[in-house]
Amino acid sequence: MYKKLLFGIAILGLLSIVLAACSIKDSAAAPTGPVVHMGLANFIQNTVTIKKGDSLTLIDDAASNHIIVNGYWDGSTQKPEKEAGAPTVSLNFTGNDTHTTAPFNTAGTFKIYCTIHPGMNLTITVQ
Ligand SMILES: [Cu+2]
Incomplete structure (x- = not known):
């Protein structure tokens, strides 16, 4: 009788530990703000609209390095520049990783x- 009760309590304890671990992992893996994905050599979308105060999360879905900074490509020429009011962006991706501005x-x-x-x-x- 007592053995069954103890066994039940032990199972409940284990279950709650497993569930707690899952919820912690989920909250860490899912960014709450806007997200843009990257492929081997591209952003999956060219534009994104966000709200004032938002940070932008970039997700590298490929096994590919990216160095993301302020500015743009004009044809094959890099134009590094930071607009007034822009945060400094300098993010180093090494493949299948995520960084937030x-x-x-x-x-x-x-x-x-x-x-x-x-x-x-x-x-x-x-x-
Ligand atoms: Cu790149």
Whole structure:
């Protein structure tokens, strides 16, 4: 009788530990703000609209390096530049990883690009 009760309590304890571990993992894996994915040599979308105060999470879905900074590609020429009100973006991806920018606190249009892959531009509209 007591053995059955103890066994039941032990199972309940184990279950709650497993469930707690799962919920912690889920909350860490899912960014709450806007997200843009990256492939081998491109942003999956060229533009994204976010709200003032949002940070932008970039997810590298490929086994590919990306170095993402302020500015843009003009043809095959890099144009590093930071618009007034833009946060400094300098993110190093080594493949299948995720990084988040500082918040965009000013409304406007901002550009970031990858220094490795010509034409890999992303325009961020903050409203
Ligand atoms: Cu890249």
